[in-house]
Amino acid sequence: MPVEAANADRCPACGASVCYLVDWKYSGLGKSIFNYTAQFYSCRDCGIVFVNNMSDARLAEYYAEECSYFENAHFSVTSPENREKYSAYAGVLRHHAIDSVPMADVGCGRGGFVTWLGQYGWDAACWGVDVDVRSLQQGCAASPNVTFRTGDALHLPFEDGCLGLLTYFHVLEHIRDVHGLLREADRVLEPGGQLLIEVPDAERYGEFPIGSAFWISIREHIFHYTARALTAALRAHGFEVREVVRKTLPTPEFAYPSLMVLGQKTGRLSPAVCTPSAGDVAAHLLESKEALLRQVRDIQAVAEKQPVTIWGCSAELFSVLPLLDLRDYRICDSSKRKQQAQYQGRAVEDPASVPVEGTLIVAPYLHGAAIQSAASRLGWPTHAIYLLH
Ligand SMILES: [Zn+2]
Numbered sequence: 001m002p003v004e005a006a007n008a009d010r011c012p013a014c015g016a017s018v019c020y021l022v023d024w025k026y027s028g029l030g031k032s033i034f035n036y037t038a039q040f041y042s043c044r045d046c047g048i049v050f051v052n053n054m055s056d057a058r059l060a061e062y063y064a065e066e067c068s069y070f071e072n073a074h075f076s077v078t079s080p081e082n083r084e085k086y087s088a089y090a091g092v093l094r095h096h097a098i099d100s101v102p103m104a105d106v107g108c109g110r111g112g113f114v115t116w117l118g119q120y121g122w123d124a125a126c127w128g129v130d131v132d133v134r135s136l137q138q139g140c141a142a143s144p145n146v147t148f149r150t151g152d153a154l155h156l157p158f159e160d161g162c163l164g165l166l167t168y169f170h171v172l173e174h175i176r177d178v179h180g181l182l183r184e185a186d187r188v189l190e191p192g193g194q195l196l197i198e199v200p201d202a203e204r205y206g207e208f209p210i211g212s213a214f215w216i217s218i219r220e221h222i223f224h225y226t227a228r229a230l231t232a233a234l235r236a237h238g239f240e241v242r243e244v245v246r247k248t249l250p251t252p253e254f255a256y257p258s259l260m261v262l263g264q265k266t267g268r269l270s271p272a273v274c275t276p277s278a279g280d281v282a283a284h285l286l287e288s289k290e291a292l293l294r295q296v297r298d299i300q301a302v303a304e305k306q307p308v309t310i311w312g313c314s315a316e317l318f319s320v321l322p323l324l325d326l327r328d329y330r331i332c333d334s335s336k337r338k339q340q341a342q343y344q345g346r347a348v349e350d351p352a353s354v355p356v357e358g359t360l361i362v363a364p365y366l367h368g369a370a371i372q373s374a375a376s377r378l379g380w381p382t383h384a385i386y387l388l389h
Pocket residue numbers: 011012013014015016043044045046047048229
């Protein structure tokens with residue numbers, strides 16, 4: 001299926017001219033929107049790296065049909081790591097004396113942050129907004145002032161000027177039309193209203209490698225933001241940047257580099273903020289691709305001698321598979337939902353029903369050890385197991 005081309009020749013964040021960086025082949029189960037080749041571009045002025053041929057409309061299909069956030073432990077609202085993260089977000093608000101104004105958390109998922117605010121005495125309306133209905137359905141408003149609504153960042157379900165605060169945690173890296181998002185934020189915020197944006201800090205990806213191509217393999221992250229890119233976009237919409245915060249924050253599975261920017265709606269062009277670069281995103285992407293190609297060559301050498309079975313339909317697998325030229329292989333995954341799917345006509349099997357022969361490639365970086373143990377219990381010898389890393 002063709003991908004709607006956006007193909008901007010100006011930087012979607014700061015407006016400077018952009019240049020082509022590299023192609024990256026992705027794939028996915030069944031008729032995934034990610035069976036395509038992403039064209040990465042970069043901006044020399046603000047350093048942002050972004051996919052230039054994916055649209056918000058196509059991504060909306062993914063969130064409606066394919067996305068599995070709703071069943072992923074990574075997004076548990078009760079995990080101690082995620083609660084520590086909510087506390088860090090609230091700490092930024094507290095530091096700027098932002099408290100108990102009507103607020104909405106856009107892209108709230110299961111509503112962890114607004115629920116946390118409600119429990120810790122935020123004395124005004126808190127709204128959780130998301131497009132992902134399956135995640136929202138798991139939201140449990142434990143406080144009377146917390147409510148959930150369906151909506152997206154480009155069409156917020158609020159009247160003009162009715163909110164004092166908007167928060168966007170891990171939203172902007174998923175959205176092509178950042179200017180549409182900021183126009184909409186400007187519409188629903190009252191004068192002097194504030195917004196707190198958090199994205200993965202792409203300038204520090206290299207300090208958190210996790211696996212050779214972890215960050216770029218997250219297919220729905222079409223923008224890899226720098227601090228300069230975010231602050232430039234905010235300023236262009238009349239938001240004064242009050243603070244840029246770089247932190248390391250936890251998730252249930254790994255620590256990640258967090259970049260937060262707090263902006264205030266002033267309606268005038270504020271002075272530029274000095275935001276020194278913490279790393280070269282384009283260089284990181286090119287190094288990730290090199291690492292991926294080295295790994296592909298290793299797998300290819302093994303596959304020429306013996307049968308190959310791949311365990312785990314993870315994001316990193318969908319960056320590796322399009323680069324491999326395998327004549328015969330099997331794919332398995334312990335998720336019953338994924339066992340209903342196929343990869344380019346090949347069934348996704350139950351790991352327990354796959355014959356133990358040849359080499360087993362364990363794809364997920366984050367669950368490699370757990371899968372290795374499960375494979376051993378099924379009779380796979382340790383020397384036959386290869387972990388993607
Ligand atoms: Zn730029």
